[in-house]
Each structure stands twice: as structure tokens, then as C-alpha cells.
Amino acid sequence: MLDIDYLERVAHYxxxxxxxFEFENGEEERRLLIIDFLEHLMDLGEMADELATKLIFKDAYASLTTEEGAASAEAAVAEEKGKKQ
Structure with missing residues (x-):
């Protein structure tokens, strides 16, 4: 499912x-296919960004869902503000 070679071919394209070139010189049907492909790719990019954020920062999110985690985060913010003053 993780076909990096295909992504590299798309990047090269x-x-x-x-x-x-294909869009500027293609028939209307080809242009519509290109637009549809690009729209799907942009949607996937947004999904990938959201998923990557959740996967990378899942521990940070999880810690904020507990009372102790939230208190710890608030204390860190307060400490950081104290250092800047």
C-alpha cells in the first residue's frame, strides 16, 4: 500500500x-481527468497532514486528555511566561 515509487513518478510528472503540457494541449476529457486527479491528490494531502499530526503528537494529545496532563501543560505554559518577563 505504501508505494513510494508511484509517488516519485507523480512528482516527476x-x-x-x-x-x-498535457493539460494545456489535451482534449477536454483529459483536462477534466487531470483536474479530478489533482483534487483527489489535494484531499489526500489534507488527510495525510491530519493523520501525520495525530500519529506524531498522539502522546501529547493523550496527555492533555487527563486532568494531570492538562495541569502539567498549564504549568509549563505558566513557567514559560514567567521566563519571558
């Missing part, structure tokens, strides 16, 4: 100008 964009970087080489092939996508732009």
Missing part, C-alpha cells in the same frame, strides 16, 4: 512539466 509534475516537476517535468508533463502534467502542465
Amino acid at each position: 509534475f516537476e517535468s512539466g508533463d502534467c502542465k
